[in-house]
Amino acid sequence: MFRGKKYKDSAKQIDRGTLYDPKEGLELVCKTASAKFDETVELHVKLGVDSRHADQQVRGAIVLPNGTGKTARVLVFAKGDKADAAREAGADFVGDMDMVEKIQKENWFDFDVVVASPDMMGVVGRLGKLLGPKGLMPSPKAGTVTPDVAKAVKEVKAGKVEYRLDKTNIIHCPIGKVSFGADKLYENYSALIGAIIKAKPAAAKGQYIKSCVAAATMGPGVKMNANKQI
Structure with a gap:
């Protein structure tokens, strides 16, 4: 996939081998967002469940403390x-x-x-x-x-978002805009991760949250340690 100069410059600021503290990771997401518009920040959470089984579905909704930055129709x-x-x-x-x-x-x-x-x-x-x-x-x-x-x-x-697994057992969910800043994004992140943890199916075995990546619309992904106690 072709990546522009801005993306490559942003990606250089992120250590792909590091699992960032969530607050630090969201600061990096804001810092590396380089588009001329207010980018949406999305969370991608891979879970250790199998969405093909009805008893391992993860789905719900939560009102984010700071909204999404977008008024839904x-x-x-x-x-x-x-x-x-x-x-x-x-x-x-x-x-x-x-x-x-x-x-x-x-x-x-x-x-x-x-x-x-x-x-x-x-x-x-x-x-x-x-x-x-x-x-x-x-x-x-x-x-x-x-x-x-x-x-x-x-x-x-008010900023209610729905979260659900896709076929690859990943939840993709917006948690706000870059203009929110790391503190407000972190509040939204904490609310969403808390809801996902609460929704853990009884049938889920082993590590529940496999990986967690935050990224702005046009920016590189930042791996975060979502298993760190919120």
Whole structure:
């Protein structure tokens, strides 16, 4: 893969053989971010589980103390009072079958998170093949299928992030922007790692957190010691 001069210069400041203290690692991520825009800082956590087994799934959601630095666009599937409450809470789009048809017919995906009241899941289920591959399907575990859609909308707007394993047993999750600085990023990092540790499946054996890498959008990755007690 071709790497630009800025990336190479940034990479020289990082010792690839070192497992950095998380706070120090996040300081390095901020220091080596060289893009002209405010880069997102993402955490990549490899777990010692096998996502092919249902009893070893790791998935959940958490409101980051300092938010993500990005305001998520929320689509809510609800009717009546719940729909009104979702609008009042700040939902960007609210509807039922009209939204299903818009997604199906227009290939419309101008939203980041989908929230649904339980009675709407029969309708939302028709979008499984479209929302599922994009990681947009609402779920009770992530708190996005709930009778209290207004609360869910407020949490998403406050910086709630969902974490889940991919097929290679890695969780990829944003923890803020470079402009946050190392202290605020560390607070978000601690909250996310704490949630991942709490979500450890009983069936997981051996070392749970195999590796943890933080990286800005255009920057090099920094390996961190996530097993160090938070």
